[in-house]
Amino acid sequence: METKFISLTSGITAAYRQAPANPNPANPTLVLLHSFLTSLELYGPQFNNSKLTSKVNLLAIDEIGHGKTKGPTGWSYWTTAQMVLDLTDALDIPKVYALGTSQGGFIVSRMAILRPDKVLGIIPIGSSVYAETEDTRELGCWNAPQVFPPWYRALYSPGPNSTFEAPSFFSDDLIDVGFGDVVTKEQHAYWTQSIRDTYRGDEGRKKMLMCTTCLGDRDSLEFRLPEITCPVLIPHGTKDRVYSVALAEKYAKLFTSAPSVLLKVIDEGQHFLSASHPKETDEIVLNWILDCEGKRLAYK
Template identity: 45%
Template sequence: MTDTTQTVDIPHLGGSTVGYRFGKPYDPSLPTLILNNSFTTSAELFRPQFADEELLKVANLLAIEPYGHGKTHPTYRQFTYWDSAIANLQVLDALGIDQAFAMGTSQGGWIVTQTAMLAPDRIKGIIPLGTSMDRESQQSQALGCWDGTEFCTPAIDALAESVPDDWVVPDEFVIGVLDAGLGDSVSDEDRAFWLDVYRRNYSGDAGRERLRICSINLRDRDSLLARLNSLTCPVLWIHGTADSVYSVANAENGIARFTGSKDAQLKVVEGGQHFLSASDPKEVNAAAVDFISKWK
């Protein structure tokens, strides 16, 4: 498998190397769409977007891997989602891009929202996919969402001690993430693909530590609900009815909090899974084309 993800250096967190990938050579005449991937995946999650000619016609697709994911590593050993939002902006600086739209799957949904909060003059609109703006709260579970503490805590505990250089992420961790994100839509080929990606990204003691911090960030993140009214850019939240992690009811509660947005809409995809950009790219890509065309 050929990995076309490149890296760029930014100053945040003591100096960081950030993994990024363009869908095709950068065209300054087009708007740019940042793509932030879901929990412990990589820029490879957006292969269906990179393969969509209609989407490539309307925007530069720029996948940026959050801290602890793919090729993105800081000098400092701790990081949060807010740091990944800052990294988005510093990657734009490094690449000479002034403004962008931003789309994120699951955790990528709140990273792009945080990015817009930090720099409202630079983010022209956001497309959160299969996400939540809440922490792992009782309200979230009451609205039909998963118990993220129950999912993450065993891995956090199991990854607490140092491991030898030949350690690789356990297959059951990867399969658990794929099952939660893609349900029964995961083919044998895709399962083998992602097992290979995870084994390369999470190996040795440094890989163990990154995986643990990513799991802590997912479980212990802060709620964004009280901050959402500060956003003024347009928002298109896309959510699948078969999402096993976050519910449509929770998405309805979340989108209603964007009271300062010039336009905040929820699009529901029938049968859509949690990793919506991968499970239902046709619907997601078409909606992104319309959104960017409208607000560019």
């Protein structure tokens, strides 16, 4: 599938991909948002699933600071959420479902808060609604305060660093926790090279530093979740090494204004669940969207 570009009024040039190439206006649209330091390429299995693309229009987007999207030097997940909403407006897509893996899940929740009129449902996968705290670590989530200091040290520079290359431990750590023990040699090689190519030179260093800062310093949505009024689907893997099933069970209860909240735990599923278990994930997502559409159209 061809990657396309669109210039938005915010000054951002967003990279995106659609399947089918000519979306069916009768089908619902599902926005796909990727995880930290990856890109829209994370959703290759979904773009190759003809059963999914025959019933749902897919729209995968490179987030700010990632892939081929060109954006500001400083941003937050709120900025990216607004960019995604602007992009769908520019493409004349009136309403969307939004799926996000890990940090993509942070973004889809913010989209639903910003534009409840546009977002029909959200699907945070392997994600969280909290900041990184001692409470989340007690529920079996990753130890962010232990991870972030060496990341920041590797990315800081007192002046321009034109020879910067992304340290290999970034890609190694990402691949290890994202794909777990089901990673293939091809996946490992692809994402290692992708991170190396995307975050090169001083511009790449600054972008990578901002991605890391955005992840580590994000705000909690704990007290804003009642603002989300659309259905919520939470697929979560039992082998997710970043955010635990216990965390997902806890935050699922906070969507008090959502008409429905469904937590689907997938046995042996990894943090990048749509990549480690695409068949199971796609089936759950497709059935849920079709069910939501049936109920929505029945009440129109």
